[in-house]
Amino acid sequence: MKISDVKAFEVLDSRGFPTVEAVVWIGDRHVGSAIVPAGASKGSHEAFEMRDGGRRWMGRGVRKAVDNVNTVIRKALIGVEAEHVDDILLGLDDSGNKSKLGANAVLAVSLAAARAAANYKGVPLYRYIQGLTGAKPVIPTPMVNMISGGHHAAWNLDFQDLLIIPLKAENFSQALEDVGLVYHSLKKTLSERGYSTLLADEGGFSPRCRSHEEAFQLLLASIEEPGFKPGHDIGLALDVAATHLYSGGFYNIHLENLRLSPGEMVDYITQLCGRYPVVSVEDGCSEDDWDGWRVLTRRLGGRVQLLGDDLFTTDVKRIRKGVEEGVANSVLIKPNQVGTLRETLEALKYCSEVGYTPVVSARSGDTEDSFISDLAVGAGVAQIKIGSIARSERTSKYNRLLRIEDELSGAAKYLGGKALRLSGDLVG
Ligand code: PGA
């Protein structure tokens, strides 16, 4: 299974900015390709995304990263066994944050090599990943964006995502239908009440609201309208993305003219969780506000999934620190925060050792690549966050999961709301 060639291109992501696509060949017949996504509300501890700077594409070109693939990486990989690609990549870029070659260059090759290897073995990608992890395959429960704010929607809300999680559906396709009923009911509700129905970066709606509670109310009405019971059939989830609200020791909620200390921020979130059926809160405190996170976890960790995104950046070292500090109980897993499939799988293995629930996630700038769908199934990750159910960079991943569910026809478990482990066995 020796690599015979490697090539990269500059292609576009869903926000109309350049990103890296890599193609890896094994022999002359087996090929795999992958395109990396790009975040907008990034954590400062993420692996380094290499951009060209200068005038071309407003500084956001990726020709340097593409060149790194076509020169240094290609030279080092030709003749190497596909299983060893990530080891070689990690040896070539030992900077600790992929700043030598760019995480966008490294990840594109890492994922393309896995696809090429799956093709060589004649198995679906999720099956190949399952071979690496030894996990039992699952079809993940989706956590789906309905209303966007923050960096993804011109700051119409301070919170970045209001999401829903179908809790009672018995399989993935039923879950998507439940989500769809709420999504279309929300569109109708917004339009009837005079709000915009334009879509934000992840395909969710972006109504201008006077408060966050107004957005919660719109969402609740849209869950009830098709006959669902909020909190029973459909849970609410939040991505506060609080790193991006934090400055000088305070959290700024501009919409409501609030400037909150970490303790007050935790009160604010706790009150929302008391008033609405919120089952998961992501980045409720800022990426380095460990004190805030500790208080948040003490207050809510026993009954709400507390998900670390900017906090952990898919980095085992940071997740370990979180466990030692007793913060959060769940980890967002984004392969491009760390830069290789191997490190992504290491983060997942660590999550399962310490009992933190992993949630595989797309980025706000994404592409038609559906790698994360196979990743979730093959690594046995029971939750996935892809954005909303509109826009093709999102549907490519939902549709991939629909096909996998059909292909596995019952051989993979679908845990529904149980994936969140809210029944008393939460850590933290
Ligand atoms: P990003 O947002 O891809 O812009 O970082 C996604 C998230 O915060 O979960």
Ligand code: ZN
């Ligand atoms: Zn997030």
